[in-house]
Amino acid sequence: MSHPPMPDADELACLDELIADLPPQADQLLPFLHRVQERLGHVSPAAMRFAAHAFNLSRADVYGVVTFYGDFREAPVGDTVVQLCMAEACQAVGARALAAHAEQRLGVPLGSSTADGTHHLEAVYCLGNCALGPSIRVKDAVHGRVSPSRFDTLLELRAIDRSRS
Amino acid sequence: MSTRVFIPNDTAARSMGADDVAHAIAVYGERMGLDLTIVRNGSRGAAWLEPLVEVETTAGRVGFGNVMPNEVDTLFVHGQVNLAHDRCLGTVESHPWFAAQQRITFRRAGVIDPLSLADYEQHGGLAGVRRALTLSAAEIVADITTSGLRGRGGAAFPAGIKWNTVRQATDTTKYIVCNADEGDSGTFADRLLIEADPYQLLEGMIIAGLAVGAERGYVYLRSEYPWAITVLREAVARAYAAGLLGTHVLGIGPRFDVEVRVGAGAYICGEETALLESLEGKRGVVRAKPPLPAMRGLFGRPTVINNVLTLAAATDVLAAGGARYAALGLDRSTGTMPFQLAGNIRCGGLVELPFGRSLRSVLDEFGGGSLSGRPLRAIQVGGPLGAYLPEHLWETPLAYESFSAVGAMLGHGGIVCFDDTVDMAEQAEFAMAFCAHESCGKCTPCRIGSTRGVEVIQRLRRREESRRQWQLLEELCETMEFGSLCALGGLTPLPVRSVMTHFAGDLLTPVGGTGQ
Numbered sequence: 001m002s003h004p005p006m007p008d009a010d011e012l013a014c015l016d017e018l019i020a021d022l023p024p025q026a027d028q029l030l031p032f033l034h035r036v037q038e039r040l041g042h043v044s045p046a047a048m049r050f051a052a053h054a055f056n057l058s059r060a061d062v063y064g065v066v067t068f069y070g071d072f073r074e075a076p077v078g079d080t081v082v083q084l085c086m087a088e089a090c091q092a093v094g095a096r097a098l099a100a101h102a103e104q105r106l107g108v109p110l111g112s113s114t115a116d117g118t119h120h121l122e123a124v125y126c127l128g129n130c131a132l133g134p135s136i137r138v139k140d141a142v143h144g145r146v147s148p149s150r151f152d153t154l155l156e157l158r159a160i161d162r163s164r165s
Numbered sequence: 166m167s168t169r170v171f172i173p174n175d176t177a178a179r180s181m182g183a184d185d186v187a188h189a190i191a192v193y194g195e196r197m198g199l200d201l202t203i204v205r206n207g208s209r210g211a212a213w214l215e216p217l218v219e220v221e222t223t224a225g226r227v228g229f230g231n232v233m234p235n236e237v238d239t240l241f242v243h244g245q246v247n248l249a250h251d252r253c254l255g256t257v258e259s260h261p262w263f264a265a266q267q268r269i270t271f272r273r274a275g276v277i278d279p280l281s282l283a284d285y286e287q288h289g290g291l292a293g294v295r296r297a298l299t300l301s302a303a304e305i306v307a308d309i310t311t312s313g314l315r316g317r318g319g320a321a322f323p324a325g326i327k328w329n330t331v332r333q334a335t336d337t338t339k340y341i342v343c344n345a346d347e348g349d350s351g352t353f354a355d356r357l358l359i360e361a362d363p364y365q366l367l368e369g370m371i372i373a374g375l376a377v378g379a380e381r382g383y384v385y386l387r388s389e390y391p392w393a394i395t396v397l398r399e400a401v402a403r404a405y406a407a408g409l410l411g412t413h414v415l416g417i418g419p420r421f422d423v424e425v426r427v428g429a430g431a432y433i434c435g436e437e438t439a440l441l442e443s444l445e446g447k448r449g450v451v452r453a454k455p456p457l458p459a460m461r462g463l464f465g466r467p468t469v470i471n472n473v474l475t476l477a478a479a480t481d482v483l484a485a486g487g488a489r490y491a492a493l494g495l496d497r498s499t500g501t502m503p504f505q506l507a508g509n510i511r512c513g514g515l516v517e518l519p520f521g522r523s524l525r526s527v528l529d530e531f532g533g534g535s536l537s538g539r540p541l542r543a544i545q546v547g548g549p550l551g552a553y554l555p556e557h558l559w560e561t562p563l564a565y566e567s568f569s570a571v572g573a574m575l576g577h578g579g580i581v582c583f584d585d586t587v588d589m590a591e592q593a594e595f596a597m598a599f600c601a602h603e604s605c606g607k608c609t610p611c612r613i614g615s616t617r618g619v620e621v622i623q624r625l626r627r628r629e630e631s632r633r634q635w636q637l638l639e640e641l642c643e644t645m646e647f648g649s650l651c652a653l654g655g656l657t658p659l660p661v662r663s664v665m666t667h668f669a670g671d672l673l674t675p676v677g678g679t680g681q
Binding site for chain 2: 091140144
């Protein structure tokens with residue numbers, strides 16, 4: 001692990017804000033990383049260095065935590081994260097075929113972002129919508145009974161939302 | 166008088182468009198000058214009917230299943246509910262799918278506004294904690310012990326024993342931890358309860374706190390459930406505002422605080438010791454037991470760690486008394502269990518019944534056959550670590566002991582159905598791949614064994630040296646079962662072995678069908 005950079009002034013201001021109301025205890029590391037991920041989209045090496053200092057942990061400890069959990073990313077990914085539930089209940093109603101369709105439609109395999117940076121496609125193991133699979137999650141919205149054509153519709157609707165905002 | 170219209174606000178209903186339906190009904194009511202009050206209730210668990218719209222009438226709540234936004238204007242005729250509508254189910258509670266259940270833990274789910282404490286209390290909430298406040302800690306634990314309540318998270322450990330160990334510990338600081346890291350595919354009961362009736366969980370945690378002398382509780386809730394997180398956080402805030410939580414429980418009790426912590430996408434954190442590590446801010450790596458969390462748990466202190474449904478059930482045990490709860494169920498599987506019908510099934514959802522009904526009778530009475538219309542072939546009960554059952558085992562009673570007697574497990578009550586297009590070799594490979602993906606890495610049988618398991622099954626699927634690979638897989642399963650530190654590595658052989666035992670043909674029949 002090479003020596004990580006210090007956060008730049010903007011990032012530092014943001015990290016200071018995100019940590020402001022958290023007590024400086026090691027058990028607050030996950031809540032802090034969640035905030036960082038939510039605000040900045042990923043946990044940068046500089047943010048990890050910041051967290052290690054703030055919670056009195058080694059950088060290796062923080063790096064170990066960031067890389068252990070599926071939620072945290074070390075680098076930015078495509079803007080719209082599309083999660084496909086690939087667990088058994090969704091498998092039983094066509095999750096594998098839906099994944100193949102999604103990969104073909106977006107032109108990338110599961111676990112990667114499109115070249116234009118608009119989408120990130122990934123597998124997730126259980127969204128808790130097991131009676132209404134296949135399920136996908138886009139931001140905080142879960143969608144059930146997602147056929148390949150409904151998948152296309154949902155993507156197009158989000159494209160419309162983006163062009164409006 | 167205003168007519169109340171109920172539109173569920175849970176993840177499942179919203180995944181099928183409930184928000185758009187709610188909006189359409191509000192617009193319709195305004196346009197037609199109807200005096201409608203829209204209540205966003207939780208789900209009753211009939212996922213197959215979502216969005217399930219209910220209109221309050223003098224005869225009860227009349228339901229309409231699978232309502233689409235563009236048809237809400239047909240639910241009413243001249244301002245009255247349209248009973249002749251082809252989606253009309255009549256009064257929901259008399260519908261056979263609901264009437265045949267015995268709802269205890271989920272009796273308020275879908276009935277009340279989840280965040281209304283007044284609703285909660287009006288429907289029997291807080292009776293358990295009120296009674297607990299009149300009892301000694303030992304009496305509360307005795308009631309839990311009498312009830313026979315066992316952990317609903319899957320391991321089925323008697324709650325009374327766990328609580329008593331923590332109660333007797335002499336530390337001044339103790340904790341209650343709610344395991345809401347419901348990661349098993351096919352299970353959604355914890356999510357449904359939190360989204361439909363969150364105060365029940367908080368009440369259960371307070372009771373546990375009174376029973377063992379803990380003043381602080383944590384809910385570890387998985388990040389895959391964003392709506393449950395929102396609802397529970399709001400419920401906690403309102404419980405503080407109402408004095409249910411905080412310095413004096415209900416104004417008379419000791420202090421009790423609850424904090425909601427969010428997981429970060431690691432299945433292993435459903436294992437209790439990995440969950441504790443994660444709560445402490447570390448990698449979710451399994452701890453060796455002993456010491457048990459009841460002796461040395463969160464931050465090294467005595468800790469009650471229970472599943473959402475166990476803590477929720479404690480409210481009814483206290484409200485009705487342990488003996489009444491114990492009267493339900495089969496043998497040592499007392500009380501009720503929410504079974505979750507999922508996968509390739511037409512009428513999927515949550516069905517709460519006393520233990521002991523056969524799997525087949527539950528499928529026949531509630532399932533409505535496969536979603537695809539094809540014959541069902543395999544049913545996985547108990548999540549990714551549970552066995553795949555062939556048809557001749559579907560008569561097995563749904564209870565902890567009867568399931569382990571046939572080499573299966575009930576787990577968290579998830580029932581995932583597969584039709585005859587399923588390739589069981591693919592499912593066996595997935596079981597190993599899932600373990601490899603989710604292993605915390607602490608012990609070798611789980612970390613390495615699962616990867617080797619994927620490779621061996623892939624060779625079997627390619628029909629390479631079938632006999633040798635078969636034997637290798639058997640030995641690997643044994644090593645994982647007896648050598649792993651926790652249930653992830655220790656139980657992954659269960660689904661794999663069930664495929665070897667009951668669906669051997671999928672792993673062994675030569676491609677093309679000629680013998681070899």
